[in-house]
Each structure stands twice: as structure tokens, then as C-alpha cells.
Amino acid sequence: MSREEIREKLNQVFIDLFDDESIVLSDETTANDIEDWDSLEHINLIIAIEQEFNIKFNMNEVTTMKNVGEMIDIIASRLGA
Amino acid sequence: MDVLEYPFDSNYLILNRKRLRKELLSKDYGLICKIAILGGSTTSEVKNVLELFLLNEGIKPEFYESEYNQFYEDAMFGNESLESFKPDIIYIHTTMRNLHHFPSIEDTEDEVQEKFAEELKTYENIWESLKRFNAPIIQNNFELPPYRLLGNKDFSDYHGRVNYINRLNNAFSEAARKISGLYIADINYVASCYGLDCWFNEATYCLYKYAMDMKAIPYLAFNLAHLIKAIYGKNKKALVVDLDNTLWGGVIGDDGVTGIRIGSDTPGGEVFYHFQQYLLEESKMGNILLVNSKNDEDIALEGLNHPSSLLRPDDFTLIKANWNAKSENIKEMAETLDLGADSFVFIDDNPAERKEVKDRIAGIAAPNIMNPEDYIRIIDHNGYFEVLNLTEEDLKKKDVYRSNAERKKMMSSSLSYTDYLKDLHMHATIKPFEDIYLDRITQLTNKSNQFNLTTKRYTLEQISALSNNDNYLCIYGKLSDIFGDNGLISVIIGKIKNNELHIELWLMSCRVLKRNMEHAMLDELISLAKKKNLEYIYGYYYPTNKNKMVMNFYDDMGFTPLESDDNHKTYILEVNKYENKNNIIEVN
Numbered sequence: 001m002s003r004e005e006i007r008e009k010l011n012q013v014f015i016d017l018f019d020d021e022s023i024v025l026s027d028e029t030t031a032n033d034i035e036d037w038d039s040l041e042h043i044n045l046i047i048a049i050e051q052e053f054n055i056k057f058n059m060n061e062v063t064t065m066k067n068v069g070e071m072i073d074i075i076a077s078r079l080g081a
Numbered sequence: 082m083d084v085l086e087y088p089f090d091s092n093y094l095i096l097n098r099k100r101l102r103k104e105l106l107s108k109d110y111g112l113i114c115k116i117a118i119l120g121g122s123t124t125s126e127v128k129n130v131l132e133l134f135l136l137n138e139g140i141k142p143e144f145y146e147s148e149y150n151q152f153y154e155d156a157m158f159g160n161e162s163l164e165s166f167k168p169d170i171i172y173i174h175t176t177m178r179n180l181h182h183f184p185s186i187e188d189t190e191d192e193v194q195e196k197f198a199e200e201l202k203t204y205e206n207i208w209e210s211l212k213r214f215n216a217p218i219i220q221n222n223f224e225l226p227p228y229r230l231l232g233n234k235d236f237s238d239y240h241g242r243v244n245y246i247n248r249l250n251n252a253f254s255e256a257a258r259k260i261s262g263l264y265i266a267d268i269n270y271v272a273s274c275y276g277l278d279c280w281f282n283e284a285t286y287c288l289y290k291y292a293m294d295m296k297a298i299p300y301l302a303f304n305l306a307h308l309i310k311a312i313y314g315k316n317k318k319a320l321v322v323d324l325d326n327t328l329w330g331g332v333i334g335d336d337g338v339t340g341i342r343i344g345s346d347t348p349g350g351e352v353f354y355h356f357q358q359y360l361l362e363e364s365k366m367g368n369i370l371l372v373n374s375k376n377d378e379d380i381a382l383e384g385l386n387h388p389s390s391l392l393r394p395d396d397f398t399l400i401k402a403n404w405n406a407k408s409e410n411i412k413e414m415a416e417t418l419d420l421g422a423d424s425f426v427f428i429d430d431n432p433a434e435r436k437e438v439k440d441r442i443a444g445i446a447a448p449n450i451m452n453p454e455d456y457i458r459i460i461d462h463n464g465y466f467e468v469l470n471l472t473e474e475d476l477k478k479k480d481v482y483r484s485n486a487e488r489k490k491m492m493s494s495s496l497s498y499t500d501y502l503k504d505l506h507m508h509a510t511i512k513p514f515e516d517i518y519l520d521r522i523t524q525l526t527n528k529s530n531q532f533n534l535t536t537k538r539y540t541l542e543q544i545s546a547l548s549n550n551d552n553y554l555c556i557y558g559k560l561s562d563i564f565g566d567n568g569l570i571s572v573i574i575g576k577i578k579n580n581e582l583h584i585e586l587w588l589m590s591c592r593v594l595k596r597n598m599e600h601a602m603l604d605e606l607i608s609l610a611k612k613k614n615l616e617y618i619y620g621y622y623y624p625t626n627k628n629k630m631v632m633n634f635y636d637d638m639g640f641t642p643l644e645s646d647d648n649h650k651t652y653i654l655e656v657n658k659y660e661n662k663n664n665i666i667e668v669n
């Protein structure tokens with residue numbers, strides 16, 4: 001799966017989880033850019049992404065990813081892309 | 082909503098929660114419930130998912146959430162926002178993570194006992210202190226620990242954590258038997274079903290302080306929703322079952338009575354035998370059984386008379402075996418029994434039949450029961466029949482509904498309706514509240530919707546306070562007749578102000594509609610009011626979606642309308658001008 005394909009899928013996860021059709025992700029997108037993306041919703045986001053891509057993040061990754069770009073990097077490496 | 086029924090998909094609920102919430106909130110809710118969650122770990126997602134399940138039950142929750150891990154402080158010392166929130170229900174979300182006095186290996190037996198007593202005391206203090214809210218308390222018990230230092234010995238040695246938790250849970254169950262209004266949410270059972278290794282998630286706890294895995298939370302919340310909907314009288318009442326491939330294997334019309342699979346001799350028969358055992362146990366709990374099958378009636382009865390069939394025609398209150406739409410059969414049965422079809426659970430192996438019924442009957446449950454080996458688990462885990470307190474009425478319910486059906490038969494043969502009522506030889510007991518009936522009275526105040534003038538809901542604590550309050554006149558009514566005892570079916574709660582009685586609640590179970598019981602109740606109320614030198618009775622009607630049948634009730638009872646608007650009507654009755662109305666029912 002290419003980074004672009006991952007981003008598209010990821011974008012849909014964000015749209016569903018935050019129930020907001022207007023979300024458009026870029027590599028630089030952070031929690032500050034999305035209103036409902038707070039620490040309480042972060043864990044739901046992690047679960048939803050794990051489910052979508054059939055992967056598991058480790059504890060360290062969950063706390064250190066700074067933006068969507070890093071998120072995509074981790075997903076890509078897990079998928080062996 | 083199907084997605085909120087067991088078996089549900091936690092991943093789906095997490096991803097779609099906001100959309101589902103929006104969809105559910107677009108409906109109207111008559112019942113608002115204020116829930117205070119006092120947590121020993123993070124509760125945000127517990128609250129979120131619980132909200133979905135409650136909305137799906139027709140209950141709109143409002144929440145108070147304690148600050149992180151402030152359950153003890155909030156319970157013991159309170160705080161302004163909790164006190165002013167005035168919860169209807171208090172939920173104490175503590176788990177094994179909140180236990181602070183686990184035995185250590187060098188402790189003597191006495192030291193362990195001291196620790197145990199101290200741990201238990203924490204919770205006893207909390208329950209005692211929370212009495213100030215007069216609200217039901219739901220308390221989690223404790224799930225078993227994620228590891229066992231002593232291995233299997235953890236269970237039997239007093240140093241073991243498994244041993245310690247089992248003892249605490251036993252103490253909680255004793256407390257729940259003694260303290261009225263204390264209900265234990267058995268998370269130990271929920272966690273066991275879920276699987277402890279999956280239940281505990283160390284990363285989730287360390288990062289977010291959730292005491293269980295995020296995907297386990299819907300199971301916890303669903304179990305909690307069962308208790309809450311039961312507190313509000315929203316339990317189901319009847320199981321409507323299909324026959325072919327539901328109660329037995331095979332199709333009796335094609336395979337013949339010798340061809341169907343039932344009985345413990347073969348695996349294919351035993352699975353249905355176990356299911357019949359389960360249904361029989363449910364019916365002993367007071368949940369009635371009904372048959373709804375596409376078959377000729379004589380052929381259906383042949384099946385139920387099969388020597389290996391555990392369930393017999395007599396175990397069913399009504400049997401509908403015909404070729405009508407199943408939804409039509411259900412509506413007819415609901416009418417015969419004076420029950421709402423939304424209090425039925427429809428069990429059918431055929432998805433098309435389930436869909437037909439669900440599409441036509443709002444609020445009915447028709448779970449996807451999958452394969453015969455799954456039937457029991459799926460019905461059980463949906464918590465349709467959550468028992469709060471076993472009242473005698475519950476255990477007698479089956480007889481009550483059967484005699485209702487017999488009464489209907491007699492009505493059609495009587496000359497006139499009055500003759501029919503006389504032939505019933507009714508006898509009523511109408512008296513001020515008595516302690517043994519408080520459970521049943523509370524239950525009625527929470528589940529009567531149709532014949533209910535104000536639809537005011539009460540907790541057991543409130544009812545028991547009212548029964549001892551001299552400023553209130555509270556009476557109950559029981560009714561029996563030649564076909565059987567209907568049990569306690571009517572309640573009036575009136576507040577005394579000087580020489581006036583204000584009726585805050587008047588309700589009656591629909592199973593005794595049109596029997597003149599309301600006349601007998603008013604006669605008795607007036608006679609008690611006279612003894613207290615009261616001169617005026619005020620009646621109030623507050624309309625809801627469900628109580629239109631009593632819209633003109635006070636007019637019919639001879640009250641004079643005072644004022645009215647869209648939201649209420651007020652009436653008055655002069656005690657001295659009242660003439661007794663009942664001359665059919667023998668009272669007291």
C-alpha cells in the first residue's frame with residue numbers, strides 16, 4: 001500500500017470517528033487541527049486505525065507520534081511497504 | 082438498533098459512536114435519567130458507550146462524572162456540582178485496580194483479615210454516605226487479577242489475590258442482600274466472559290488509566306445498561322418462539338413428528354433439548370412463553386406433545402400456529418394479554434421472519450440467534466430479563482396472563498358487560514402502603530405508562546420514605562376474581578396540604594382495565610381523606626406519548642376541571658359531595 005493509499009484510508013477513519021466529513025489530512029496535521037481530537041479521543045483513534053489496517057501499535061509509538069505523517073510512516077513500516 | 086444488540090462489534094461502536102449518537106438523539110425521549118459516575122479509573126468512554134445503550138432502550142441519560150479516581154472523596158465528602166446534580170442513579174465504577182490492601186506474602190492470617198476488613202469498610206462507608214441521595218446505587222464487584230503469584234494456590238491460600246477478591250465479592254453480595262437499593266454490577270462475570278487476558282490491557286491502563294481494554298468497555302457498559310433499564314421497569318416480559326428449527330430440529334410439516342430432532346439421545350436433539358430447558362427456567366422466573374409458528378395448529382401441537390419434548394402445550398400461555406404474518410400474530414397476542422408488543426422477545430431462526438416482525442413492531446427485540454448452539458448465550462447476554470428484586474408478583478405472572486385470556490373468553494359469553502363483571506366475583510384489597518409491597522409498588526411506578534396520570538417515577542428509597550410520611554396519603558390496590566389473583570395493580574400517592582389532597586400519582590396496570598377498579602380506588606381514597614378531615618382532592622393530568630387513554634379520566638370520575646394548557650390539566654373534587662361509585666367489587 002502506498003503512502004497515498006494509506007492516507008486515503010486513514011482520512012476515512014478520521015471522518016467516521018469524528019463524524020466530520022470536512023476533515024482532510026496532510027502529513028502536517030496534528031491534534032491541534034481537529035477540534036475533537038483530544039487525549040480522550042486519541043485512544044479511540046488508535047483502536048480504529050489498528051482495526052482498519054489490522055496492525056498493533058506499541059505503547060511507545062502511541063505516545064510519540066507527533067503528526068499524521070509520522071502515523072503514516074509507522075503504518076507503512078508495519079505493512080512492510 | 083441492531084448494532085447495539087449482542088453480539089455487537091466493539092470496533093464498529095468505537096468508530097461510529099458519534100454518528101450513532103446523533104441518530105439516536107434525533108428521537109424523542111420521555112424518560113430522562115441523571116446518572117452520577119463515581120470512578121476509580123478513567124470513565125469517559127464508559128459514559129460514552131453507556132449513553133448509546135441507554136438511548137437505545139429509550140432512556141436519555143444526563144451524566145455527572147467524578148474527577149479522575151475521586152469516587153471515594155465524592156461519595157464521602159461530596160462537592161457542589163454532585164450535590165446540585167441530584168442523581169437518579171449512582172454508579173461506582175471501581176475495579177481490581179482500586180484495591181489497596183492486597184495481602185503480602187509475609188502477612189499472618191490476622192493481618193490479612195485486618196486488611197480485608199479495612200478494604201470492605203471503604204465501600205461500606207461509601208454506600209452509607211451515598212444514602213443522602215435517596216438513589217439506587219450500582220456498585221461494580223471486582224474482576225479476578227491478571228496474574229497469580231501463588232499459581233493455583235492463589236485461590237485457596239489467604240495470601241492469594243484470587244482468594245482475597247473472591248472473599249470481597251462474597252461480602253459485596255451479602256451487602257446487596259441487606260442494603261435495599263444497592264445493586265452489584267457483576268463485572269467479574271463480564272470480564273470472565275470476555276476473557277481476562279483480553280480484559281486487561283497494561284498499555285491502556287498506563288497511558289490512559291482505563292481499567293480495562295477499550296474493546297471490553299462496550300461489554301461493561303451493556304451489562305450496566307441492563308441494570309439501569311430494569312430499574313426503570315423496561316425489562317421484557319415474554320418470549321415468543323417459533324417451532325421448526327427453533328424449538329426442535331427439522332420441519333414438522335415435512336419430516337413428520339417422528340422426523341423432528343428433539344431429546345437428549347442425539348447431539349442434534351440435545352442442543353434443542355437444552356434450549357427448551359432454558360426456556361422452561363425462564364418461564365419459572367415469571368417470563369411468559371408464547372408460540373408463533375407457521376404450521377397447522379394440530380401439527381404444531383403434535384410436536385409439542387412429542388415424548389421427548391420438554392416443553393408441553395401447557396407451558397405456553399398462548400399458541401398461535403397458523404399461516405398469518407408473524408407480526409399479526411404477535412399483535413393479537415399482545416392484545417389478548419394486555420401487554421405492549423414492545424415487551425416481547427421474538428425468537429426465530431429465520432432472518433426473514435425476524436425482519437418482518439421488527440419492521441412492523443416498534444421496540445420488539447428479535448435477536449440474531451445464529452445457530453442452535455448459540456441460542457441460549459445470545460438471549461442470555463442480551464439481558465432482556467434482568468432481575469432486580471424477585472417479587473411474588475413476578476413468579477405468579479404466568480398464571481395472571483393465562484387467566485386474562487380465560488376472562489376474555491367468558492366476556493364473549495356474558496349477556497352484558499355488567500353481567501360479565503358481576504360474574505367475575507371480584508375482590509379488592511385497598512389499603513395504605515405496607516412494607517412487604519414497597520418493591521412491587523416501586524416497580525409499578527417505573528413501568529406503568531398507559532394508565533398513569535402523571536408518569537412520575539419513584540425509587541424504592543423514595544417510596545419507602547413516602548409510606549412513613551404523615552403528609553402523604555398513599556394507597557395500593559390488589560384485585561382477584563374467580564380466574565385468579567391479579568396481585569397489586571394500582572397505586573395512588575397524594576400529598577396533604579392543609580385541607581387539600583394533591584394526587585401526585587395515580588396509576589393502574591392495564592391488565593385490570595375496565596373492571597371498575599378505579600372506582601373502588603377513589604371510593605377508598607375519599608373515605609380515608611374524610612378521616613383526615615380533608616375537604617378537596619386535586620387531580621393532575623400530564624400528557625405523554627403513551628397515556629392518552631386517561632386524558633379525560635378525571636372528567637369521567639366526576640372531577641371539575643380548573644385550568645389546563647398543553648402541558649397539564651388540573652381538576653378539583655369536593656370530598657363532601659362525593660358519592661361512592663363502586664358497587665361491583667367487594668372491597669377489603
